Amino acid sequence: xxxxxxxxxxxxxxxxxxxxxxxxxxxxxxxxxxxxxxxxxxxxxxxxxxxxxxxxxxxxxxxxxxxxxxxxxxxxxxxxxxxxxxxxxxxxxxxxxxxxxxxxxxxxxxxxxxxxxxxxxxxxxxxxxxxxxxxxxxxxxxxxxxxxxxxxxxxxxxxxxxxxxxxxxxxxxxxxxxxxxxxxxxxxxxxxxxxxxxx
Amino acid sequence: xxxxxxxxxxxxxxxxxxxxxxxxxxxxxxxxxxxxxxxxxxxxxxxxxxxxxxxxxxxxxxxxxxxxxxxxxxxxxxxxxxxxxxxxxxxxxxxxxxxxxxxxxxxxxxxxxxxxxxxxxxxxxxxxxxxxxxxxxxxxxxxxxxxxxxxxxxxxxxxxxxxxxxxxxxxxxxxxxxxxxxxxxxxxxxxxxxxxxxxxxxxxxxxxxxxxxxxxxxxxxxxxxxxxxxxxxxxxxxxxxxxxxxxxxxxxxxxxxxxxxxxxxxxxxxxxxxxxxxxxxxxxxxxxxxxxxxxxxxxxxxxxxxxxxxxxxxxxxxxxxxxxxxxxxxxxxxxxxxxxxxxxxxxxxxxxxxxxxxxxxxxxxxxxxxxxxxxxxxxxxxxxxxxxxxxxxxxxxxxxxxxxxxxxxxxxxxxxxxxxxxxxxxxxxxxxxxxxxxxxxxxxxxxxxxxxxxxxxxxxxxxxxxxxxxxxxxxxxxxxxxxxxxxxxxxxxxxxxxxxxxxxxx
Numbered sequence: 001x002x003x004x005x006x007x008x009x010x011x012x013x014x015x016x017x018x019x020x021x022x023x024x025x026x027x028x029x030x031x032x033x034x035x036x037x038x039x040x041x042x043x044x045x046x047x048x049x050x051x052x053x054x055x056x057x058x059x060x061x062x063x064x065x066x067x068x069x070x071x072x073x074x075x076x077x078x079x080x081x082x083x084x085x086x087x088x089x090x091x092x093x094x095x096x097x098x099x100x101x102x103x104x105x106x107x108x109x110x111x112x113x114x115x116x117x118x119x120x121x122x123x124x125x126x127x128x129x130x131x132x133x134x135x136x137x138x139x140x141x142x143x144x145x146x147x148x149x150x151x152x153x154x155x156x157x158x159x160x161x162x163x164x165x166x167x168x169x170x171x172x173x174x175x176x177x178x179x180x181x182x183x184x185x186x187x188x189x190x191x192x193x194x195x196x197x198x199x
Numbered sequence: 200x201x202x203x204x205x206x207x208x209x210x211x212x213x214x215x216x217x218x219x220x221x222x223x224x225x226x227x228x229x230x231x232x233x234x235x236x237x238x239x240x241x242x243x244x245x246x247x248x249x250x251x252x253x254x255x256x257x258x259x260x261x262x263x264x265x266x267x268x269x270x271x272x273x274x275x276x277x278x279x280x281x282x283x284x285x286x287x288x289x290x291x292x293x294x295x296x297x298x299x300x301x302x303x304x305x306x307x308x309x310x311x312x313x314x315x316x317x318x319x320x321x322x323x324x325x326x327x328x329x330x331x332x333x334x335x336x337x338x339x340x341x342x343x344x345x346x347x348x349x350x351x352x353x354x355x356x357x358x359x360x361x362x363x364x365x366x367x368x369x370x371x372x373x374x375x376x377x378x379x380x381x382x383x384x385x386x387x388x389x390x391x392x393x394x395x396x397x398x399x400x401x402x403x404x405x406x407x408x409x410x411x412x413x414x415x416x417x418x419x420x421x422x423x424x425x426x427x428x429x430x431x432x433x434x435x436x437x438x439x440x441x442x443x444x445x446x447x448x449x450x451x452x453x454x455x456x457x458x459x460x461x462x463x464x465x466x467x468x469x470x471x472x473x474x475x476x477x478x479x480x481x482x483x484x485x486x487x488x489x490x491x492x493x494x495x496x497x498x499x500x501x502x503x504x505x506x507x508x509x510x511x512x513x514x515x516x517x518x519x520x521x522x523x524x525x526x527x528x529x530x531x532x533x534x535x536x537x538x539x540x541x542x543x544x545x546x547x548x549x550x551x552x553x554x555x556x557x558x559x560x561x562x563x564x565x566x567x568x569x570x571x572x573x574x575x576x577x578x579x580x581x582x583x584x585x586x587x588x589x590x591x592x593x594x595x596x597x598x599x600x601x602x603x604x605x606x607x608x609x610x611x612x613x614x615x616x617x618x619x620x621x622x623x624x625x626x627x628x629x630x631x632x633x634x635x636x637x638x639x640x641x642x643x644x645x646x647x648x649x650x651x652x653x654x655x656x657x658x659x660x661x662x663x664x665x666x667x668x669x670x671x672x673x674x675x676x677x678x679x680x681x682x683x684x685x686x687x688x689x690x691x692x693x694x695x696x697x698x699x700x701x702x703x704x705x
Contacts, residue, residue: 053244053246054247061326062342065326065328069341077292077337079295103479107393123316129320129348169348171320171348172314172344174342175324178344
């Protein structure tokens with residue numbers, strides 16, 4: 001009886017600890033990888049297709065923060081990006097074409113551009129807690145050619161990070177976004193797509 | 200006694216010097232402290248350009264406690280007003296450099312409250328960026344999020360109770376991750392010289408003028424130090440400095456075959472070297488768009504006819520973005536009875552319900568629909584198609600004649616649109632049906648026996664032409680009709696039995 005209980009507990013523990021750890025951002029590579037000395041990047045305004053108020057801005061800011069914090073890259077100021085958008089008569093929700101990407105890269109003095117789309121962002125507040133959901137796609141372009149280099153698609157829910165009871169549970173979309181961005185950057189680094197200044 | 204007095208004076212002097220030194224240290228310390236400007240914190244939960252003064256204040260207090268010399272809020276607001284900065288949460292390089300020049304700051308803190316959830320469980324998310332003022336580089340960024348559900352403690356002790364307490368914890372966490380010493384750098388060496396490069400227009404006709412405007416940031420360039428030229432393929436056009444506009448301007452004629460031409464700007468800074476910047480491209484387009492119209496409506500003898508609605512589908516043979524379009528309906532004399540125009544691409548289809556611009560229904564007749572377009576280069580094209588408006592109700596010719604105690608009724612029709620069907624009801628004065636008949640073809644002859652002298656025969660004719668125009672004629676007494684089909688007084692004066700001459704449909 002005691003032995004059986006131990007087996008059950010150990011199985012439950014394994015499940016609880018591993019959770020959905022196997023889930024990783026999907027990365028699709030398109031063109032030749034950039035050179036390792038690339039350290040200037042611009043994050044262009046994200047497109048919000050989720051309907052969540054300011055969803056694109058929330059994820060945009062989190063991406064900026066994580067790029068600076070994790071990779072120590074020179075990230076173009078949001079103000080500079082918006083100024084060029086204004087000068088080029090581009091709306092923040094417009095996705096620039098190849099030529100516009102090249103012009104933006106030259107004007108900002110960057111060699112990599114990140115364009116993102118928030119596909120799903122939601123926060124369901126129930127009596128049992130909060131269940132945030134986030135799904136987004138990020139595309140990375142070469143600034144010189146304006147060509148797509150790689151893209152990532154990622155979807156997660158707050159409960160995916162739950163370890164045991166309420167531990168590990170993610171309760172806000174901003175917290176979920178931060179974790180997801182960190183994971184995406186980690187995968188990019190592991191694949192050698194993103195070379196951080198300190199690595 | 201004298202000795203005691205001297206000793207007291209010495210002590211007072213020493214104490215005075217001590218206080219003075221302390222004051223000097225405080226002043227010097229304040230002068231040496233890192234000058235930081237905390238820009239008003241954006242609040243995304245308040246929509247576009249929302250402001251969070253509470254978080255701005257809390258951050259200022261925390262940074263002062265951390266040893267930073269924070270610039271007064273009023274000075275920052277004055278700066279924003281002076282340079283017409285109407286947004287929060289972001290600042291461009293030029294403004295950062297100006298901020299440094301005017302307020303003498305070392306660093307700049309930009310922040311945004313990404314998320315505020317007031318209802319349970321309350322939550323808050325903040326993202327901050329620190330920009331080094333002398334080179335406008337983002338040197339640090341961090342974010343902190345907290346939900347009340349994240350902090351579950353035994354018996355709920357010391358859990359944050361409201362959003363204000365969550366704010367305190369978030370600010371504390373931010374201060375913990377903020378580095379004690381921020382990285383410094385040498386003076387700003389402008390890598391990006393240009394503040395603005397504007398190439399206009401995007402698409403031109405051959406022979407039209409192209410313009411390129413290059414503006415440098417006032418912080419990094421003097422007009423005497425630099426020469427600017429615009430390179431279009433093998434053609435080089437020198438840009439001229441306009442002191443009025445404070446920018447370089449180059450103008451050239453767009454020549455050559457239709458196609459796209461890349462443009463780059465060459466900036467020569469003498470000893471500092473030359474730099475080429477890709478400015479974009481322009482398109483030469485001398486080909487007017489080819490447009491065709493397809494009309495969808497009822498058809499009669501190979502002609503499109505409007506009875507209820509006409510649909511016009513414009514088709515560009517080679518699709519291209521358009522600048523403007525105009526659609527007009529013209530009557531037989533060429534007068535525009537209805538017009539509409541717009542910018543950008545053509546709508547997929549236009550529908551016309553037969554109303555003129557003044558709201559009155561257009562009369563029957565031959566009309567023309569014309570669609571004119573202009574592409575981005577200004578090349579014009581138009582297409583037109585004819586159609587007919589036919590909405591007049593069909594009307595039968597009714598001729599009666601008394602013959603040997605019976606009434607002979609001849610029905611005839613000479614309208615342009617063939618009849619689909621007709622039906623006649625004849626009733627006596629008591630309302631009893633004398634004859635009811637129908638058919639598709641006309642003329643037709645009907646014979647009704649007359650029962651007694653002086654009785655009347657009422658007639659109702661229903662029908663529809665092939666276009667759907669309804670026929671309805673009511674004659675109170677056929678016997679009162681003058682022989683040979685002459686109309687009664689009522690009919691002659693144009694009074695219809697329906698009494699609603701305007702009714703097309705019922």
